[in-house]
Amino acid sequence: MPKFVSEFPIFSVTVDLVVLTIRDGVFSVLVIRRGEKPYAGRLALPGGFTQEREDIEDAAYRELKEEAGIGKGDVHLEQLQTFGAPRRDPRSRVVSVAWLALGADLPDPVAGSDAAAAEFRPVDEVLGSASPLAFDHADILSVGVERARSKLEYTGAAANYCPPEFTVGELRSVYEAVWGVELDPANFHRKVTRAEGFLSETGENTTRGGGRPAKLFRGSPRARLNPPILRD
Amino acid sequence: MPKFVSEFPIFSVTVDLVVLTIRDGVFSVLVIRRGEKPYAGRLALPGGFTQEREDIEDAAYRELKEEAGIGKGDVHLEQLQTFGAPRRDPRSRVVSVAWLALGADLPDPVAGSDAAAAEFRPVDEVLGSASPLAFDHADILSVGVERARSKLEYTGAAANYCPPEFTVGELRSVYEAVWGVELDPANFHRKVTRAEGFLSETGENTTRGGGRPAKLFRGSPRARLNPPILRD
DNA sequence: CCAAAAGTGTTGTGGGTACACCCATGA
DNA sequence: TCATGGGTGTACCCACAACACTTTTGG
Structure with a gap:
């Protein structure tokens, strides 16, 4: 076991991850089942120690x-x-430095050895759970979820939950899943297609989902959405 | 000199402070002149090491x-x-965990020994300076300033730069100093006095500043301002 | 009186909501 | 043909920008 010596107080720096996605229309977070003490058997956010010469973002x-x-x-x-x-x-x-990760329908994590215990669960279930998260991870998750929700108001972050090309309806369903509301399809359509620099048409159409074929768009996740879509 | 030993990589955790206020109508930041290497003689943000059993917020x-x-x-x-x-x-x-501190016209820091080298400087001067800040403090300051500016859009944070009781005109001058713009006094007045839960009248009047006496208000720095005042 | 800042009125414009309505596809 | 979602039109309302105007103090 390596030994490290310092003349200053010793801290360890970890990263914890709030990984959010939408699975079958449900706003979901990645959690792992802890195998070791403390909090053995409890759910927790994925994370781990930052290494000696590693940038904290790289660690995430x-x-x-x-x-x-x-x-x-x-x-x-x-x-x-x-x-x-x-x-x-x-x-x-x-x-612990907590990070927020947003992705389109992510694969079921079965690959690595560590990943065996990882799975996506609905956000509402995890936050409202009778078996709360380990450590202060419930606090971390709350902060992450609130940040994710508010980012939809002012930015194009919703596109992070979509595949590279998506329809306006798919984008709307992101808002509905993350905010837990229903939005008027007609007004939503006008709003996002008119916002400057927010969506760009690909020229392609799709019929996935039935009904009239919808135009496909690319998003600009970093774009600022002006005027914003407010939750109230 | 104390010695600390660990089996994990050793980190030190510091806090750095972006302390913003308005001095004589100028948006200003607290900086210190470094006396020691590295970056001796350069300007830097105030800050220091977190102690062994100290919460990082307490350290700030x-x-x-x-x-x-x-x-x-x-x-x-x-x-x-x-x-x-x-x-x-x-x-x-x-x-380093960076913190943002917002205050009403703060005293010139001459008290403590450490504080001897501390002073407020205009934000624009420090960011545009030919003699840049030590370490990555220019990055930290940029993030802090941008956060401070955007908080004015959606929250009552502007009240943090004002005394406990203030006039609408004083509040407006905060927006003007922080954003570097001029706002229409009439429209600003209506906007902030109508926003629910944003200002509360004290019933008092003041004549500081000349002109017609103005009503005094108390602010709610944590209130959410809806609808927001957008910068564009 | 004038200057200065507070505060109100008014008007045109643009975005939001609500909802009716048409369009293009699959079954 | 119908059902389904895509997309447009329209009418009402509210918020905002611009700016004229009145109010209340000090000098």
Whole structure:
């Protein structure tokens, strides 16, 4: 076992991941079942230790790969918040940098060894669960979900939950799943197609889903949506 | 010198502070002149090491007191972002949690010994300076300033730059200083006085500033401003 | 009196909501 | 033919920008 020595107080820095996607129309989060103490058997967010010479963002991507088989191009990743209460991990002083990852219908994580215990669960079920998440992960998840919801108001983040090309109806269903509301299809259509720089037509059509063929669009996940779509 | 030993990679965790206020109508940030290497003589954001059993938020408040003589009640403090590139501090592996502190016209920090080198400078001057900030502090400041600006759109954060009771005109001058724009006094007045739960009248009047006496209001810095005041 | 800032009125414009209606496909 | 979702039109309402105008103080 390696030994590290320091003249300053010793911290470990971990990354924890709030991985959100939409599975069968349900807003869902990736959780793992813990095998070890503390909190053995409880659900938790995926995550792990940052390495000695590793950028914290790289650590987040690495854990995403190791624990869920998700690659860099599969998700949008952004920093969420850092949690550093002295006793948040009973073993030692651990400061955790939480990250938010948004992706289109992600594969069932069965690949790696670590990933065996990982699965997507509905956000509402996990937050309202009788068996709460380990550590302060419920707090982290709450922050992540609120951030994900508010990003839909002012940005093109909804496109992160869609395949590269999608219809306006598919985009609307993202809003409906994430916010848990119903939106008027006609007004939503006008709103997003008129917002400058938000959607770009591919010229293709699709008929998946039945009904009249819909135009396919590409999104700009980083675009600012002006005027915003407010939740109230 | 104390020695700490660990079996995991060793990190130090610091806090860095973006302290913003408005001085004589100018949007300003608190900076210190570094006395030691590295970056000796350069300007930097105030900050310091988190202690062994200290919550990171408490560390931010402590540094605020030590380096600028600013107490807990004097500012609104919120977490900004964490900076953890491997080489951001040439001495060792340091992860810094940056915080945003917003306050009404804050005292010139001359109190403590550490605070001797601290002073407020115009944000534009510091960001555009020929002598850039130490470490990655220019990045941190940019993130802080952008957050501060965008918070004015959707929240009552502007009240943080005002005394407990203030006039609508004073509030408007906050927006003008932070955004660097001019706003129509009449429309601004209607907008903020009509927003539900945003301002509450004290019943008092004031004549500071000349002209017709203005009503005094109290703000709700945490209130959500709906509809928002957009910058464009 | 004038200057200065507070606050109100008014009008045109643009976006939102609600909902009627038509379009293009599969079954 | 019908059902299904895509997409457009329209009417009402509210918010906002622009700017004229009145109010209340100090000098």
